[in-house]
Amino acid sequence: xxxxxxxLLKYAQxxxxxxxxxxxxxxxxxxxxxxNGSGKTxxxxxxxxxxxxxxxxxxxxxxxxxxxxxxxPYAFSFSVKKNVEIALDxxxxxxxxxxxxxxxxxMISFAQSRGNxxxxxxxxxxxxxxLIAKPRKLLLLDEPTSxxxxxxxxxIESTLLxxxxxxxxxxxFSTHSPAQALRxxxxxxxxxxxxxxxxxxxxxxxxxxxxxxxRKFLRHWQM
Amino acid sequence: xxxxxxxxxxxxxxxxxxxxxIWVTLRMSFFSTLISSVIGxxxxxxxxxxxxxxxxxxxxxxxTLMGLPPVxxxxxxxxxxxxxxxxxxxxxxxxVTAMVIAQVVLITPIMTGLTANxxxxxxxxxxxxxxxxxxxxxxxxxxxIYEVRVQLISTILVGFGRAIAExxxxxxxxxxxxxKTRVMTTAIMMQTNMGHFEFAIALGIVLLLIAFLIxxxxxRIQDRQIT
Amino acid sequence: xxxxxLFIVLGVMVISFTAxxxxxxxxxxxxxxxxxxxxxxxxxxxxxxxxxxxxxTLEITSAGTGAxxxxxxxxxxDVLLVHAKASEEEFIGEGYGEERVPFMFxxxxxxxxxxxxxxxxxxxxxxxxxxxxxxxxxxFVSRGDDSGTNxxxxxxxxxxEIDPVGQEWYISAGDTMGxxxxxxDELQAYTFSDKAxxxxxxxxxxxxxxxxxxxxxxxxxxxxxxxxxxxxxYEGALAFIKWMTSNKASKMIAEFGVDKYGEQLFFNxxx
Numbered sequence: 001x002x003x004x005x006x007x008l009l010k011y012a013q014x015x016x017x018x019x020x021x022x023x024x025x026x027x028x029x030x031x032x033x034x035x036n037g038s039g040k041t042x043x044x045x046x047x048x049x050x051x052x053x054x055x056x057x058x059x060x061x062x063x064x065x066x067x068x069x070x071x072x073p074y075a076f077s078f079s080v081k082k083n084v085e086i087a088l089d090x091x092x093x094x095x096x097x098x099x100x101x102x103x104x105x106x107m108i109s110f111a112q113s114r115g116n117x118x119x120x121x122x123x124x125x126x127x128x129x130x131l132i133a134k135p136r137k138l139l140l141l142d143e144p145t146s147x148x149x150x151x152x153x154x155x156i157e158s159t160l161l162x163x164x165x166x167x168x169x170x171x172x173f174s175t176h177s178p179a180q181a182l183r184x185x186x187x188x189x190x191x192x193x194x195x196x197x198x199x200x201x202x203x204x205x206x207x208x209x210x211x212x213x214x215r216k217f218l219r220h221w222q223m
Numbered sequence: 224x225x226x227x228x229x230x231x232x233x234x235x236x237x238x239x240x241x242x243x244x245i246w247v248t249l250r251m252s253f254f255s256t257l258i259s260s261v262i263g264x265x266x267x268x269x270x271x272x273x274x275x276x277x278x279x280x281x282x283x284x285x286x287t288l289m290g291l292p293p294v295x296x297x298x299x300x301x302x303x304x305x306x307x308x309x310x311x312x313x314x315x316x317x318x319v320t321a322m323v324i325a326q327v328v329l330i331t332p333i334m335t336g337l338t339a340n341x342x343x344x345x346x347x348x349x350x351x352x353x354x355x356x357x358x359x360x361x362x363x364x365x366x367x368i369y370e371v372r373v374q375l376i377s378t379i380l381v382g383f384g385r386a387i388a389e390x391x392x393x394x395x396x397x398x399x400x401x402x403k404t405r406v407m408t409t410a411i412m413m414q415t416n417m418g419h420f421e422f423a424i425a426l427g428i429v430l431l432l433i434a435f436l437i438x439x440x441x442x443r444i445q446d447r448q449i450t
Numbered sequence: 451x452x453x454x455x456l457f458i459v460l461g462v463m464v465i466s467f468t469a470x471x472x473x474x475x476x477x478x479x480x481x482x483x484x485x486x487x488x489x490x491x492x493x494x495x496x497x498x499x500x501x502x503x504x505x506x507t508l509e510i511t512s513a514g515t516g517a518x519x520x521x522x523x524x525x526x527x528d529v530l531l532v533h534a535k536a537s538e539e540e541f542i543g544e545g546y547g548e549e550r551v552p553f554m555f556x557x558x559x560x561x562x563x564x565x566x567x568x569x570x571x572x573x574x575x576x577x578x579x580x581x582x583x584x585x586x587x588x589x590f591v592s593r594g595d596d597s598g599t600n601x602x603x604x605x606x607x608x609x610x611e612i613d614p615v616g617q618e619w620y621i622s623a624g625d626t627m628g629x630x631x632x633x634x635d636e637l638q639a640y641t642f643s644d645k646a647x648x649x650x651x652x653x654x655x656x657x658x659x660x661x662x663x664x665x666x667x668x669x670x671x672x673x674x675x676x677x678x679x680x681x682x683x684y685e686g687a688l689a690f691i692k693w694m695t696s697n698k699a700s701k702m703i704a705e706f707g708v709d710k711y712g713e714q715l716f717f718n719x720x721x
Binding site: 305306316317398399400401402403405409410413415416417418419 | 517622638
């Protein structure tokens, strides 16, 4: 169980994130959904450890084997294969593992291409390959398909599903797309202006939202 | 006309003193640039990639040092190396080593500042990604340097250009001693003071050519980056 | 009639007025001298008195001997005050000046570390001193800038048939007397200097040898001819030379430095 308690982050009097409590069960797939600026990225960054909240604690985080993919992940200008290998921490088998991961996300033909020549969507797939190249306990992904085309999105989603089932990895991802949330998540956490407005099983929150704000957000989306 | 003939003779002839002066200049500039880069670039990467307390103050100090007048740097190093100074026993005054020391004082802040600026553009994104895959800080730094390697080369060339063109500090701590610490810039000053304009002009032409070469290289590199 | 008389009277007044004040047609005299002369302080000592007495304004520039003389060739000076006889004679030979007017002298000195490892103190002439320095393997700092001082120094080496240029122990600075003395001080080496600059300079070097025949240094003035450059102030140059060789100036020159250093720094030629 991963528990976030009393997480508060302010910037010049404005509340960026205010989470009194959020508990997450290991192995489950969670989706953070909400408008731009609702705090999705901030919550992910705090959980990943790249941003420190003003107050609050996170308990139950796996000490290692946390993987985090930021928005617009950086691709170094060496080969795509090497870009993935660097996530494998000097494992003697890293080359094979990297190639296998690239294969899963449909990027094997890019193995020798230079990282800086990739499109946004290709870079996101490569970044995912980095994370799934070895087993992990927790994956944090910030809008992992924001730059991909339909095929790329498909590949990423199926890879994540497979990975989650194969090694029981907890998955927390953010998205703008309720459809993606429905496809990929077991539970949905709805954020607005830094606060959790609603949370629950994906089918419930997305199809029959309780809160007014959630309803407004989802009204443009036709099922 | 006669003057131009003499200049040509000096440039393409076998004037050993001219060649020796150019050799000392290149040797000094090479070591100044090397040491300044070895200190300045990693320092610049550290400053550019990280947020820390007092960073603003450090940047302000860096800016001031970047604008340090060469004669002031020369004076400070001179006072340190002088007989009555703390490092007088090293007997380094009026040597190429002393000139390199003064130039390192001048050029390291420039290398640091330019590198930090260069890095700070890409650093936050690299940082975020690196944290996500648990990259060690050392590897992160090395990869960051790799990412800006081409611009770093042009930064190093800028440093070399400063070293080769500097005159105030090297005159003070080097003393412009014939056959020992006479470099192109101090030789030009001296020859002009003595009224020997042909020699000064010949040296000036060589210096201009080198500066032009460096500038073209820097421009070529920067153009390649844009395409 | 009245108007005519008025005109004449005014005219006479104007003419006599200009004649009475004897204001020089060109009041600015450009003096080109060497750094040694300037560094000694002699010119700043004489300048205000000269300007008051004659109504001229003196514009003094100083440079190494070579550059100082060159100013005469390029029309950037009206009168030279240097101390390099051979170069001066060459200058006149080229037709840039009519004559050189030697008017004062002083001596060069050999200075070095207090400990005097070469035993220069016991030398009788500068040549002996130089030889002792070489024999003792000591370092010698030279101005190396073709100045009057440098030329005098090289003359001594020539007499010894030693070529110091390029040798390990010979440090050729290519700079003014002041900077050369600083270098010798820093390295605690021997050097050859004019006495005035040595005394005025702050250093830890000891005066080891002075007033030998081969260290006499004569200063001369040359008025630049107006034949080459139209705007040369030949009249002013002659006025300057006249004043500098006057009794008043001679007296001032003889007194210069006595208060501060307890001895004369410059001697008049007729003494």
